[in-house]
Amino acid sequence: MVVAQSVAALVSYVARCAIISPDDRTWAYNRLLSALRKTGPAPAWDTVDMEGFDLEAVMAQLSAAGVEAGMDEDTPSGHDRIETELMGLLLGRPSTINKRFHELRQTEGPQAATDWFYRLCCDARYVREAAIAKNVSWTTPTAWGDLEITINLSKPEKDPEAIAAAGKALVGAQYPACHLCVENEGYYGRGAGAAFGAHPARQNLRVVPIELGQEPWGFQYSPYAYFEEHCIAMSAEHRPMVVSRANIARLFDFVDLFPHYFVGSNADLPIVGGSILSHDHFQGGRHEFPMMRAQADATVELPGFSRVTCEVLRWPISVLRMCSTNRSELLDAACYVTRVWRTWNDQEVGIVAYSPDGTPHNTVTPVVRKHEGVYELYLALRCNVTTAEHPLGVFHPHEDKWHVKKENIGLIEVMGMAILPPRLLDELGAGTLTRNEIGQVFAGVLEDAGVFKWDDGGRAAFERFLQSL
Ligand SMILES: [Zn+2]
Structure with missing residues (x-):
């Protein structure tokens, strides 16, 4: 239940930032629940409480749920991969973003294009x-x-087990x-x-x-x-x-x-x-x-x-x-x-x-x-x-x-x-x-x-x- 509430809050956030359209909210909700191997009640979008919404806290809750669901290991970088994966599911495809960027550049100028793209990268938590x-x-x-x-x-601290990487067999190209x-x-x-x-x-x-x-x-x-x-x-x-x-x-x-x-x-x-x-x-x-x-x-x-x-x-x-x-x-x-x-x-x-x-x-x-x-x-x-x-x-x-x-x-x-x-x-x-x-x-x-x-x-x-x- 708590996880579903956090998912609904994240979906409301990305809709508010125009990362997704409000029409995509239910799809996005199900997409995230599916990745987290969870289910939830039907969300009532008009009543999602966004008062005091804290993106970092919500992402931390969801990555903990993801670790529990076996999405990745319980390390700082494992949590980060889960959080980034969830945001990646919601963010537009590169072709869509490129199209919008170049349209803005042509119609409103380079600064409008970079303003929009920079805001998007911050909202999508690529820029931390x-x-x-x-x-x-x-x-x-x-x-x-x-x-x-x-x-x-x-910059995130290195995982304590970074040393474990040493001595791994390297096969093929990086x-x-x-x-x-x-x-x-x-x-x-x-x-x-x-x-x-x-x-x-x-x-x-x-x-x-x-x-x-x-x-x-x-x-x-x-x-x-x-x-x-x-x-x-x-x-x-x-x-x-x-x-x-x-x-x-x-x-x-x-x-x-x-x-x-x-x-x-x-x-x-x-x-x-x-x-x-x-x-x-x-x-x-x-x-x-x-x-x-x-x-x-x-x-x-x-x-x-x-x-x-x-x-x-x-x-x-x-x-x-x-x-x-x-x-x-x-x-x-x-x-x-x-x-x-x-x-x-x-x-x-x-x-x-x-x-x-x-x-x-x-x-x-x-x-x-x-x-x-x-x-x-x-x-x-x-x-x-x-x-x-x-x-x-x-x-x-x-x-x-x-x-x-x-x-x-x-x-x-x-x-x-x-x-x-x-x-x-x-x-x-x-x-x-x-x-x-x-x-x-x-x-x-x-x-x-x-x-x-x-x-x-x-x-x-x-x-x-x-x-x-
Ligand atoms: Zn390179």
Whole structure:
């Protein structure tokens, strides 16, 4: 009885969110009861009590009922798969959602389309708003302006039996090949004990197909967003990340499709690359990052690119901001600077383009947005060289800052937003660190990651590079 009431409440909720039509409520009620192997009284839709409806509490009740019915194991990820499965049963098919998205885009514009799709992904609990709300965020004034700090408390804890996955016989190819593959759409997910280990439940994932650089790509939102409308564009093909002319052109395609979003790519080398290097993808969203508010320290003449303005930003990471209304000339300029940077050596400041065995070390983190009708492209110069003194990376957080950040400085951090682990909340609670101290250490982390430091030697080295352009 209690389960049937929760099912009726969930159905009323999805009808209220327009995930289903009111005409589909009885069908949806039976669909959920069937999955849960339960039966219930005929619901009286007009009298379902939605006062104080708590989606998370209802989902927890239903996943407990699902475990009881033998739908999945009694672990956090088992509960999650059941909850996601139930929502996936109610959510429209990809083709229906794509059709609506593209209709809205054509008739009311890109922002109306993303507004609708984002709301849908939140309502369908793909974007985990309740979990995201647990994150602790603040800004800290530093020498580089206000930096944004987020302690990430939203990602689920790993199942205790994660270790059990080790030693499992692996037969055949992993499916889906990674977390970003378009084949995740509707995928049931796996626990830690399964062959190939844990994989998140994706029954309520919907991917909108878009075209970038005459290729099929997918567009989706990030379930554990760090900022407003944090989205991901991923190649329909599972292939490695690369910062190439074709992909920088795709960043422009993306902001032409969604002019109200920024988009960027992580660097394509280890240490300085952020997230998953195995799948070609971008991250974007509707947020203005501290880097985008940074002042210009100097302007740079780029011979041959008269319609592109180029500035050195006053920013701890070495970033060039290049602007133009002429997309093709800006693309040419960005590729030119990237090509020169990839082969740039400067012994005085430790920049090494290639190891003797030919391993490349220099790359860029590119970010594009449209600002007041002008294309703005940010090229963060990166180098992943290591030394005996800095075995994790010369331009990587140094050891004196590892108590705050030891991980790679990826796209989001380059732009001035720190994503920090939950243990820092304990340190704040214990008073061993203050919020201001954490922000100042993060500023230092970004300084470590900058290839040209803000001292006389670093500025002279930057000047040598700029002169070579
Ligand atoms: Zn993949």
